[in-house]
Amino acid sequence: MAESDLRRKLAQGIADLWAEISENSGDGIPHLVGEISSGLGVELGVAFFDDYRIERFFDDGVLFFIFPADEGSPRALFVSLWRFLQGRGVPRLLIPGVKLEGPLGDTLKKLGFDVLWMAGDSIIEVWATKGRNRYELVFKRTGDNEFTLVEKRKVQ
Structure with a gap:
């Protein structure tokens, strides 16, 4: 999958989920939970956790990730997620002890x-x-x- 296609699918997925993320209808902190496969595309969902979680791992050619959706806009969330997926850092989270x-x-x-x-x-x-x-x-x-x-x- 071309990088531009991947970025477009991630951005569209975030836009589609933004209402659920921003309403925060679940208990806890909203997180994007997703997987990216080389040929099949992108799957994204929202899960709520009591604390912040950041995970990224490969299994059988598929990239799985959990990423906090703690941004003020879909665009900011996309940029943070994209940087994380590229390995260019993790978001600076405001959690106790920081x-x-x-x-x-x-x-x-x-x-x-x-x-x-x-x-x-x-x-x-x-x-x-x-x-x-x-x-x-x-x-x-x-x-x-x-x-x-x-x-x-x-x-x-």
Whole structure:
């Protein structure tokens, strides 16, 4: 399968699933679950997990993957997935234990979050959105411009 055909099928699959992803009708974090075979094409679905999962492996000439659908638009999700499938990195996920450097609001914006409210000094509470999802985030200051995510809760 030509690369352009593969990209088109992945983009179309994401577009077809976007309503299910963005509605977040399941419990947990939406993930793309898929397989790509050399001649048969692309199959994509959505699964919900309690935590983030990133997997990519080959079996009998078929590429299987699980990828978090934690982006604000179908285009951004496609770009992240494509980079991952090409082996050019994994998305930077905001999960408890992750350390962020720099001004917290600016760093969250670079990760695709819109900060609605932020307060605190040694413990910083943040209300933020990403796409249609709303989050309550709690960070602990671990340096002058270093913050560690302690808790991330999705708000319904």
